[in-house]
Amino acid sequence: MANFYKDNRDLKFQFNHPLMSKIVRLKEQDFKDSGNFDYAPCNFEDTVDSYDKVMEILGEICGETIASNAEEVDKHGPHHENGRVTYAPGTQKNQDTLTQAGLYGMSLPREFGGLNFSMVPYVMAAEIVARADAGFANIWGLQDCAETIHEFGSDEIKQEFLPRINLGETCSMDLTEPDAGSDLQAVMLRASYNETAGMWYLNGVKRFITNGDAQIKLVLARSEENTTDGRGLSYFVHDQAWGGVTVRRIENKLGIKGSPTCELVFNNAPAKIVGERRMGLIKYVMSLMNGARLGVGAQSVGISEAAYREALKYAHERAQFGKPIIQFPAVYEMLAVIKAKLQASRALLYETTRFVDLYKAYGFVGESRKLTPEERTESKLYQKQADMLTPMLKLMASEYSNQNAYDSLQIHGGSGFMKDYPIERLFRDARITTIYEGTSQLQVVAAQRYVTNGGYLALMREYEKIPLKAEHELLKKILIEMTLQYEKSVELLAGKDNDYIDFHARRLVEMASHIIMSYLLIIDSQTDDSFENSAQIFINKSRAWNNERYTYLKDFSPFQLSSFLAVKEERVPEA
Amino acid sequence: MTKKLKIVVLAKQVPDTRNVGKNAMKEDGTVNRAALPAIFNPEDMNALEQALRLKDSHPGSVVLLLTMGPARAAEIIREGYYRGADGGVLLTDRKFAGADTLATSYALAMALKKMQPDIIIAGRQAIDGDTAQVGPQVAEKLSLPQVTYAEDIVGFEKNRLVVKRRLERGVESVRTPLPVVITVHATAPECRPRNAKQLMRFKHARTLTEEQDNEHNSYLPLVSPESLRIPEWSVADVGGEESHYGLSGSPTKVKKIENIVFQAKESKRLTSSFEEIDMLMSELISSHTIG
Numbered sequence: 001m002a003n004f005y006k007d008n009r010d011l012k013f014q015f016n017h018p019l020m021s022k023i024v025r026l027k028e029q030d031f032k033d034s035g036n037f038d039y040a041p042c043n044f045e046d047t048v049d050s051y052d053k054v055m056e057i058l059g060e061i062c063g064e065t066i067a068s069n070a071e072e073v074d075k076h077g078p079h080h081e082n083g084r085v086t087y088a089p090g091t092q093k094n095q096d097t098l099t100q101a102g103l104y105g106m107s108l109p110r111e112f113g114g115l116n117f118s119m120v121p122y123v124m125a126a127e128i129v130a131r132a133d134a135g136f137a138n139i140w141g142l143q144d145c146a147e148t149i150h151e152f153g154s155d156e157i158k159q160e161f162l163p164r165i166n167l168g169e170t171c172s173m174d175l176t177e178p179d180a181g182s183d184l185q186a187v188m189l190r191a192s193y194n195e196t197a198g199m200w201y202l203n204g205v206k207r208f209i210t211n212g213d214a215q216i217k218l219v220l221a222r223s224e225e226n227t228t229d230g231r232g233l234s235y236f237v238h239d240q241a242w243g244g245v246t247v248r249r250i251e252n253k254l255g256i257k258g259s260p261t262c263e264l265v266f267n268n269a270p271a272k273i274v275g276e277r278r279m280g281l282i283k284y285v286m287s288l289m290n291g292a293r294l295g296v297g298a299q300s301v302g303i304s305e306a307a308y309r310e311a312l313k314y315a316h317e318r319a320q321f322g323k324p325i326i327q328f329p330a331v332y333e334m335l336a337v338i339k340a341k342l343q344a345s346r347a348l349l350y351e352t353t354r355f356v357d358l359y360k361a362y363g364f365v366g367e368s369r370k371l372t373p374e375e376r377t378e379s380k381l382y383q384k385q386a387d388m389l390t391p392m393l394k395l396m397a398s399e400y401s402n403q404n405a406y407d408s409l410q411i412h413g414g415s416g417f418m419k420d421y422p423i424e425r426l427f428r429d430a431r432i433t434t435i436y437e438g439t440s441q442l443q444v445v446a447a448q449r450y451v452t453n454g455g456y457l458a459l460m461r462e463y464e465k466i467p468l469k470a471e472h473e474l475l476k477k478i479l480i481e482m483t484l485q486y487e488k489s490v491e492l493l494a495g496k497d498n499d500y501i502d503f504h505a506r507r508l509v510e511m512a513s514h515i516i517m518s519y520l521l522i523i524d525s526q527t528d529d530s531f532e533n534s535a536q537i538f539i540n541k542s543r544a545w546n547n548e549r550y551t552y553l554k555d556f557s558p559f560q561l562s563s564f565l566a567v568k569e570e571r572v573p574e575a
Numbered sequence: 576m577t578k579k580l581k582i583v584v585l586a587k588q589v590p591d592t593r594n595v596g597k598n599a600m601k602e603d604g605t606v607n608r609a610a611l612p613a614i615f616n617p618e619d620m621n622a623l624e625q626a627l628r629l630k631d632s633h634p635g636s637v638v639l640l641l642t643m644g645p646a647r648a649a650e651i652i653r654e655g656y657y658r659g660a661d662g663g664v665l666l667t668d669r670k671f672a673g674a675d676t677l678a679t680s681y682a683l684a685m686a687l688k689k690m691q692p693d694i695i696i697a698g699r700q701a702i703d704g705d706t707a708q709v710g711p712q713v714a715e716k717l718s719l720p721q722v723t724y725a726e727d728i729v730g731f732e733k734n735r736l737v738v739k740r741r742l743e744r745g746v747e748s749v750r751t752p753l754p755v756v757i758t759v760h761a762t763a764p765e766c767r768p769r770n771a772k773q774l775m776r777f778k779h780a781r782t783l784t785e786e787q788d789n790e791h792n793s794y795l796p797l798v799s800p801e802s803l804r805i806p807e808w809s810v811a812d813v814g815g816e817e818s819h820y821g822l823s824g825s826p827t828k829v830k831k832i833e834n835i836v837f838q839a840k841e842s843k844r845l846t847s848s849f850e851e852i853d854m855l856m857s858e859l860i861s862s863h864t865i866g
Contacts, residue, residue: 039775053778054771061768102771115771 002067004128005059008305010343011124012055013528014350015048020120023354024048026361027118029368037110051121057101058125062132066094070133073258074425083246085213085260087139094136099168104143108150112162119357120350123298127349130302134429135256137302138210141295145171145218148288149237151363152275157237161216172214173292174206174264175285181208182442184220184281185230189266191221200236200273202244202266212262213247215240218288219271220280233280236271244269255428290387292437293394294356297349300401300433303426304342307401310423311335311408314415331411337541338404340521340534345397347520347531348513352393355386388455389516391438391446396513398433399440405430445502447509451490452501456512457483463519468526475522475539479515482543485550486511492553503561507549514542578731579635582626583690585683585697585710586619586640586655588648592702593617600834606703613647615654618698622759624766625728626696627659632730637661639690643671643682646784652805656777657769664690665782668809673822676704680712681824685813687717694736695756699724710758721756722749726763782807 005011014020024047033040041047069090076088087095098104107122108114130137146165149157165171180186189204202221206212217238224232238245244267251261275284315326315335325331362371362379371379405427409416416423434440450456460483468476489508493501521535590611592599598610623640630636640655640663642648652663666686674682687695695714700707707723714721722738726746729737735750741760780803810820818824845851859865 039772041775050775050778053774057769057771057774097768100770101768102773106771115775 001060002063003056003059004062004067004131005055005124007059007063009530010346011128012052013524014120014124015051016527017350017354019354019358020044020048023118023120023357023361026358026365027116029365033110033116040110040116051117054103054115054117055121055124055128058098058103058128061097061101061103062128065097066129066132066136069094070136070258070425071422073133073135075257077257078250078260080247080250080260083248085247085250085262087260088258091136091139091258094133095139095168095170098140102166104140104168105146105162105166106143108146108162108165112146112150112158113166114146114162115166119294119353119360123294123349123353126295126298127302127305127346130299131306132302133258134299134303134306134426135258137295137299138256138259139170141299142171142173142211142214144288144291144295145173145216147291148218148284149274151287152235152284153237154275157272157274161237161239164216169216170211170214171216171218172209172211173288174209174212174217174219176208177205178207182439184285185228185233187220187222187233187281189219189221191223191234191236191271193223197270200271202236202238202269202271204266205248206262206264206266208251209262209264210259212250212260212264213240217245218274219266220285221271223273223277223280230281231278233285234277235274235280235284237274238269238271242270253432255425255431257428289437290356290390293390293443294349294352296433296437297345297352297390297393297397300397300430301342301346301349303401303430303433304338304345304397304404307404307408307423307426307430308335308338308342310421310426311338311411314412314421314423318413318415325411334407334411336533336537338407340537340541341400341404343531343534344517344521344538345393345400347524348389348393348517349397351520352386352389355382355389359383359386384455385459388447388450388459391443392456392509392513392516394438395440395443395447395509396517398430401430401433441506444506444509447512448501448505451505451508451512452493456516457487457490460486460512460515460519463516463523466523466526468522472522472525472535475535478539478543479518479522482511482515482518482546485546486515489550489553500558500561503564504553504556507553511546511549514538514546518542578633578693580629580633580637580694581690581692582629582636582638582694582696583687583692584619584623584626584638584640584655584660585695585713586623586642586651587616587698587701587703588613588642588644588651589616589701589703590614613650615651616698616701616703618700618702618759618761620698620766621761621763622696622698622757623655623658623660624764625725625757625759626694627767629694629728630659639663639692641683641686641690642666643674643679646782646788649780649782649785649805649807653777653780654769656780657774658767659770659773663805665805665807666809666813667782667784667807668811668820670810670817670820673825674820675825675827676706676708676712677826678820678822678824680709680716681815681819682810682813683709683713684716685815686808687713689808689813693753695719695754696725696728697756697758699758699760707758710756714756717754717756719754719756720751721758722751723758724760725757726760728757777803779803780805 021044024044031042034042041050073088073090078088079086105114106117110116126137126141129140143165146162149161175184177187189202191200191202193200202219219236219238220233221236222232223234246265248263248265253261312335315331316324318325359379359382409423409427412421412423415421489511518539521531521538525531525535590606590608591614598607601607626638630638638660640652640660642651643666649665652665655663666682671682697710711721724740725738726741727739729739735752737748737750738757740747741762782805845855
């Protein structure tokens with residue numbers, strides 16, 4: 001029996017992290033549910049044992065059902081007719097199986113039918129589902145919407161919608177419009193309040209909406225007349241049963257083809273407001289986006305894992321010149337680097353997740369009692385670290401999943417270019433990860449401020465304090481030198497204008513990412529030797545990658561910028 | 576009004592013979608149980624699904640598992656809980672040891688007399704013995720009708736249960752009164768997955784023996800709540816003739832075990848002409864290779 005959790009020991013490793021007991025204690029609020037709910041845990045070991053066993057259920061479903069359906073789902077895709085969407089049969093089967101297994105609403109509190117799992121196992125589940133079928137991971141992952149309702153909705157809305165999540169009702173997050181993509185302030189979909197009905201009504205068009213024909217929809221809409229910016233937007237929940245929304249078309253995409261991407265028409269669609277008016281974009285969507293970016297991080301790591309396994313299998317099976325191709329340096333180097341990038345991005349994924357877990361848990365504890373000053377300080381620190389690492393994770397994990405899928409396909413040679421092996425699907429599925437939920441370029445913009453305000457540097461210094469085994473001292477020396485080099489690079493930007501800084505921002509964010517991921521890998525190697533090879537490879541590669549960036553930056557003069565600016569004057573000749 | 580049914584699923588813990596490694600067999604030709612993982616017999620899983628579907632369509636019904644085996648077979652009952660069953664009984668006693676299919680069916684029949692189910696559902700056969708005898712023998716011992724090779728338990732039609740059977744050349748629908756013994760074929764729908772909440776609810780369900788060992792979940796309190804106790808029944812609990820149990824109740828004697836390796840000895844080359852294919856077919860039918 002294929003089990004995508006049990007066959008990957010790097011996953012269970014995450015449950016042994018020293019922060020886990022704190023995460024569990026906060027999430028379970030000292031096990032207050034034990035006694036009220038017969039499935040609530042009574043202590044830390046019990047909780048982690050449940051995480052482990054539930055991941056086994058999920059791992060089996062992913063290995064046996066979802067992965068086996070992936071090829072057919074990719075080929076068949078969803079079907080659009082009469083304004084509605086039908087999933088591919090395999091997608092429906094996946095959805096039904098995960099519903100029967102009770103794997104929706106994983107992070108919701110038990111009072112709403114959820115499992116009250118912390119973010120670590122929830123994100124792990126997202127990674128495992130994505131390894132099986134990255135497109136389906138989107139449909140499954142949209143249970144994130146419940147998290148937003150739970151965090152910001154009124155009690156009435158929570159009671160109305162949350163208990164339906166565990167029963168398998170689907171969700172969508174309706175933000176993008178034809179003229180509002182990366183720039184969501186431009187959202188035009190109109191929300192008007194009808195006093196008599198006591199309801200809001202939505203009118204307008206949404207585009208590129210993943211799982212757009214969902215039963216429960218969260219919609220960003222303009223509630224304030226005569227406004228044009230983000231402060232005129234509010235957040236709404238719409239129930240499919242209320243009617244008024246039709247699917248005009250579904251997109252024909254390069255990858256994640258099983259996940260329906262819809263263009264929606266809202267025609268007097270009733271809706272209820274979530275949270276406060278005018279806070280739609282500036283507060284709720286930003287929070288939702290951070291969750292979604294964490295989700296894309298998990299999805300990217302899942303794709304990398306799948307790509308690595310396909311490449312490894314093929315490199316052993318395929319023989320040329322009388323031996324398996326894995327024997328050739330050109331191939332084994334590629335494989336080892338795929339693995340190092342995979343493990344580095346996974347280390348960053350769970351580090352980010354732990355910080356998200358901690359600050360969110362403090363937030364919920366804070367609703368039932370006053371936090372102590374120490375707890376408040378800690379909560380703020382974790383939130384800052386989560387905000388800092390989320391764009392880094394989204395950037396690096398998605399870029400690595402593309403690089404890994406590319407290299408894995410390369411190892412497959414001509415066969416990889418054919419439809420005969422899963423790698424071509426992984427290669428196509430990976431492509432969206434650097435684009436949606438904020439492109440890589442926008443992640444750089446989000447991460448940039450932590451380069452300039454010293455956030456990343458402070459984190460590196462924290463990691464530096466962690467004692468390492470004697471045999472890792474040499475690697476640590478490299479990392480300390482890399483940190484100094486990074487510091488110097490940041491200084492090179494001091495006093496430069498914004499355009500100049502923006503021009504180099506990605507280089508600096510990547511340098512910081514390489515150092516932070518290197519630290520995480522070497523720290524993991526202290527408790528598990530199996531990370532050591534990847535740590536060695538990643539640290540040495542990172543040093544070379546950072547040297548390249550440093551050299552470019554150091555020798556860069558504003559004069560060189562003008563060669564780049566010249567491209568702005570070019571036009572494609574009219575035919 | 577829908578019936579409230581009491582359904583017992585007969586399930587066996589078996590060595591996983593589907594992924595056999597080098598040391599799957601011992602020198603003497605018997606199965607090396609220690610080298611193979613213990614699993615829920617696959618067709619018993621199909622049987623469990625049929626029982627759970629009946630429970631879904633007949634609210635208020637109860638699905639229980641009955642298994643015979645050593646202490647560790649309690650895992651079968653837990654597995655049943657995780658997928659939606661309401662409990663079960665572990666038949667365990669040294670006196671049951673060494674049972675062949677006859678002694679096994681005697682023990683199960685005695686336990687079933689005590690449980691008084693409306694419907695007994697079992698897998699067609701277990702992957703370790705492949706006899707397909709236990710289900711039918713249980714029916715005989717209880718003097719109940721039996722429906723073998725079931726693929727779908729359709730539902731009730733005028734107090735008769737309609738069952739679809741998978742036969743070699745097609746499907747047959749039969750109607751049966753209750754109580755009945757049904758054995759389920761592998762072509763029946765696969766079992767639903769374990770459910771996360773059910774798992775967390777019942778992962779601490781233990782037999783008294785397991786509780787006393789306390790190796791399982793050592794961080795838990797020493798005594799489980801009564802609702803999570805898996806009952807263990809011994810010969811004394813089910814009654815009956817002691818001589819019918821275990822080795823003494825087992826007439827099967829293994830005379831010799833041979834290791835057979837299939838190999839091609841001779842081959843024939845045919846063209847694709849209809850005549851030659853016809854000749855091959857009649858040859859295969861007359862030699863009883865097919866048909």
